[in-house]
Amino acid sequence: MALAVGIRGLTRSLLRPWVRVPGPARGRTEPAAGGGDGVRCFGSPRVLVEPDPAAGFAVMKMRNPPVNSLSLEFLTELLISLEKLESDKAFHAIILTSDCPGIFSAGLDLMEMCGRDPTHYAEYWKAVQELWLRFYLSHLVVISAINGVNAAGGCLLALSCDYRVLADNPKYAMGLNETLLGIIAPFWFKDTLVNTVGHRTAERALQLGLLFPPAEALQVGMVDKVVPEDQVLSAARSELAQWLAIPGHARQLTKSLMRKPTADRLLKERDADIQNFVRFISRDAIQKALRVYLEKLKQKKT
């Protein structure tokens, strides 16, 4: 129920939540499925969905240039695309990747956390929670084909998938680097990381805000496979075959068995977690630090 309310609240801010767009208009470098010709692509402005219902999956491409920052609108579109695929029985899996060259996602959108009012912070944080809950518990198989830098909230999104393929480019570092900005990963980011790489690696990585290049990400278990950059999507598709061969009902219940206790921790104190975030992000020192950081980013661009 919390879920339905969350989605409803979010969609209000969207003008065109789910529009059908022609495939060829999107600059794809690798076809989503087989030959690729005649594939009908659809999605929302920031989420391009390339469905392959015959094969049982869709490729979901994030395109919120320049760095796929997880703005409230972008989060909402991701959630709606996920929901759409989940409710269509033709789909059993998603491959999540980026349409922005060199970047998977830079994480949460600092613009949503700086210079706004508490009501906005609360709405934004609820959407971030929702994104994690929905991807982490999705009954679909979700495989991320990580084709670029992947930091903070973007890394969380990948950690919420069932399997992670990373492009072998030393620039494509990945991690929860919140402390570098003077902020703190919430407990459910931490839980998700601990579930993936273990307590000790998580402890060091979170304190130091480590971004792991591909070889190290593979070694600590943050990703499952590292492949040449032009094979990320095809490797994700190959891996997917193994997952789709498993009886779906048994696989879904097993996924829930593994993940529900972690998700329940947030569900039990969801409101308190929102209030914590609003209180923390509203502090003068934090707002000032974010302004300084955003100012630096702007100067870099110009």
Added chain:
Amino acid sequence: MALAVGIRGLTRSLLRPWVRVPGPARGRTEPAAGGGDGVRCFGSPRVLVEPDPAAGFAVMKMRNPPVNSLSLEFLTELLISLEKLESDKAFHAIILTSDCPGIFSAGLDLMEMCGRDPTHYAEYWKAVQELWLRFYLSHLVVISAINGVNAAGGCLLALSCDYRVLADNPKYAMGLNETLLGIIAPFWFKDTLVNTVGHRTAERALQLGLLFPPAEALQVGMVDKVVPEDQVLSAARSELAQWLAIPGHARQLTKSLMRKPTADRLLKERDADIQNFVRFISRDAIQKALRVYLEKLKQKKT
């Protein structure tokens, strides 16, 4: 107390729970201890016990051909053999192995779960719980010498031991492959696997029903040692020496410190877990899937 009741319930179905049989009648390939001559072997029809009281341990050989399926009777004999050794102060350890060529155990007996009534399902599941609780918490050192394929419930039995030696034969894969049959490992199977290989490996292995060949089983930590096939028993014996050198009381309390919280999770909801199992296994779809699977197995044999 639950334990005593469980055992009492089980033994009713056994005609000869613990009979002394002459050693030479059993086709042993490796002697249980030292020279082997004059060793008095005893056990029940399906569990051959080769005791070496002077060395403080016994080899327990599973012989429920063709694949050591964990039928109710076989479970009961395993429990009684364990209890017998636990209550004899001469024994500090067990080496658990198989007397069936090429197979350690194929896991739970599907015949006990198909076409029977709810009372039978409940009795069977209670015995499966009991097997895990007793082996997982045994004050004896239990080392498994895994000399064959080891799937599902058989894998659980090995995971409940203190140390695992696996024969280096690429056919001898090992894992909790329940999802492949469309069924789900219960939470305490999952907990035992997580305690052994960590959360992430368990999550992937359980969803995909992975069976790990020896090299991979060693790499993910599902077993502790891989040795040539003819050295499995001798390697288990060598390892045992290290365990028997530790003051027994301190070792037992330490084992309990590590394992009791996991066992307590089942003990707290044992009845609910039985009811869950009975409800799940009684479903038409599950019964049909099991019948189809058993039919295929029969056709393979003929």
Added chain:
Amino acid sequence: MALAVGIRGLTRSLLRPWVRVPGPARGRTEPAAGGGDGVRCFGSPRVLVEPDPAAGFAVMKMRNPPVNSLSLEFLTELLISLEKLESDKAFHAIILTSDCPGIFSAGLDLMEMCGRDPTHYAEYWKAVQELWLRFYLSHLVVISAINGVNAAGGCLLALSCDYRVLADNPKYAMGLNETLLGIIAPFWFKDTLVNTVGHRTAERALQLGLLFPPAEALQVGMVDKVVPEDQVLSAARSELAQWLAIPGHARQLTKSLMRKPTADRLLKERDADIQNFVRFISRDAIQKALRVYLEKLKQKKT
């Protein structure tokens, strides 16, 4: 509050809790910081503190010869030195190392546990708890430069640090070897080890009382880095730079996020844990075993 009371109780037994001593009087083999000349060293009789306020850290050298046994007085001095540095804003980090050649610490002082009265055992155990709680949760970065054998309580102290550098000398084994003496690591020793090396490695290591030589300690994750013996301190200093570059407030909160749940487990049952220890250590069999062990140690020395 429990903390404040603990410290107050402990200091009563100390005559000179914090005395300034001239640096050159101590036989240092490696300078604590940069050139080393003119560094003012201070500390208590058993804890030599070499501060480098300009660099933001101090080296804390344990010198309770011959083996840095954690006697009540030594524990107290360690706690007071830690508190002194924590309350001085110039310090953000500590490097913990030994001033006793070839040994980091032999662990708890058996003399405090043998032939004394229950009141003494309770006081001692409370100080041991306090040592762990204070080091494990310290807001300072604590890096251990392990330059010798490191057993039992000494190993716990190192496991409570944020990072561990171990000298590459095959004699410098490290582990929680309590079972070898017939005693049992308490649950919070266990929790700390599990958080560092995972459940399975901890289970085997604790039951067998394993002491890991450097290569194995690195492999199982008990230490983070192994370096040549003469580079332990300099490697710790290099590592420190990375930790000091992180915004302090965010790093401290993240450390607390990772460790507070583990510490809370002890805080919730601190008194029960003391009573458990007093009851266990007062048993005739345990006292006898300790006397025999201490007698052997004496004979070795003469």
